[in-house]
Amino acid sequence: MTRLVSLLGYAARHGxxxxxxxxxxGIALPGTAVVLKAWLPELVAFLLFIAALRIGPRQALGAVRDLSVTAGLTVLFQFAMPIAAILVMMAGGWLDHxxxxxxxxMLSASSISGSPNLTLLTGNDPAPALRLLIFxxxxxxxxxxxxxxxxxxxxAASEVLRAAGRLLGVxxxxxxxxxxxRGFLLPQPAPETLRAIDGLSAIAMAVLVVGLMSAVGPAIVETPATFLFWLAVACAANLGLQVSVAVALRNSALKDSRAAYSIVAGNRNMALFLVALPASTTDPLLLFIGCYQIPMYLTPFLLRRLYQPT
Structure with missing residues (x-):
């Protein structure tokens, strides 16, 4: 057991x-990606379990002030942002693209299940990200x-609402x-126990992304120009939102939690909406979702300096 804890601690240090x-x-092993794709729901649930175990109920719930901030940011991210973007694209005649x-x-979706884990890998408190995810x-x-x-x-809107209900249940x-x-068995976990949980989280995220990249490997080989195009769109959307929110919150009252809020702003659970899409739009969207994982999983590396705790 001690050796396992040590190995997981090593994984945490190299998350x-x-x-x-x-x-x-995920790109180099398309066969493995297809196999893991079938287990994505279970992997997402396990990742969420690890994040909640790491944080604990007290930090996850937060104070009353935290709840008002969480609610306000949720309305901004999931309601105001997508409506503004849709209206702009509608006015420009681009809505059918x-x-x-x-x-x-992407803008209409809630946070990805791994947002607390990504926040943790940047060296910041993951609790605000978990609150945004749940709310x-x-x-x-x-x-x-x-x-x-x-x-x-x-x-049909009913299909999307049912999918949202299933995700909420998970x-x-x-x-x-x-x-x-956490409450009954790990009320006060030792530092090495927390590091072991962090290592398990990093391993779970690495396995999860292999399945999410199932559409990317074939696209790189068969249609590289299309892949590069959607990768550029995904990076601009994901990283652009993260940087914009981080800069906006840098000198605000929310600056201590800006890493968590910025990560949630740029990393959304788009896969939730696939059940409601017509077949004619599925292929390009699946490739976009696959490309979207690249800036998502590179966030702790690319934006490490931006999110460095002060």
């Missing part, structure tokens, strides 16, 4: 390298209604079990 290794494996659809869906998913059925109404080609079960374990 950023593990994420890059996962990206490379695949890029417009991809960006509108944002809980209110997604409400915040997504107007963007869906503005994008009627997405299909978060409730995984987080609830983790909080029970």
């Amino acid at each position: 950023r390298i593990l994420l890059i290794a996962g990206l490379v494996a 695949p890029i417009a659809l991809s960006l509108a869906l 944002g998913t809980a209110v997604l059925p409400a915040t997504v209604l107007v963007p869906l109404w503005l994008l009627p080609e997405l299909g 978060i409730a079960i995984a987080g609830g079990v983790a909080f029970l374990i």
Whole structure:
């Protein structure tokens, strides 16, 4: 057991390298990526469980002031941002372009399940990211209604709402079990125990990204120009949002949590909406989602200096 804890601690110290290794494996091993793709729901749930176990219920819930901030940022990220983007694209006549659809869906989505883990890998407190993840998913059925109404080609709103409900159920079960374990079995975990949990989180994220990259490997070989195009769009959207929010919050009252809030702003759970899309838009969107993982998983490496705790 001591050796396992030591190995997981080693993984925690090299978490950023593990994420890059996962990206490379997802591209270089398309067969493995296809196999792991079938296990994505379970991997996402396990990742959420680890994040909740690491943080604990007290930090996850936060204070009353934290709840008001969480609610305000959720409305900004999941409601105001997508509506503003859709209206701009509608005015410019770009709404029927695949890029417009991809960006509108990205902005409408709640946080990815791995946002607390990414925040932790930047050396910051992951609790604000977990609060945004839980609250944002809980209110997604409400915040997504107007963007869906503005994008009627997405299909039945009921399908998206059911998908949001399933994701909320996964978060409730995984987080609830983790909080029970933390509360009764690990009320005051030792530093080496927390490092072991961090290492397990890094390994889980590296495995998860292999499955998420299943569409990228073939695209690099068969249509490299298309791959580069969607990679550029994904990087601009993901990293652009993160940097913009981080700069905006740098001198604000929220500066201590700006890393968590910025990571959530740029990293959204787009896969939630796939069930509502017509087949004609699925292929380019799947490639965009695959390319989207690259800036997502490189966040702790590319933006390390920006998110350095002060």
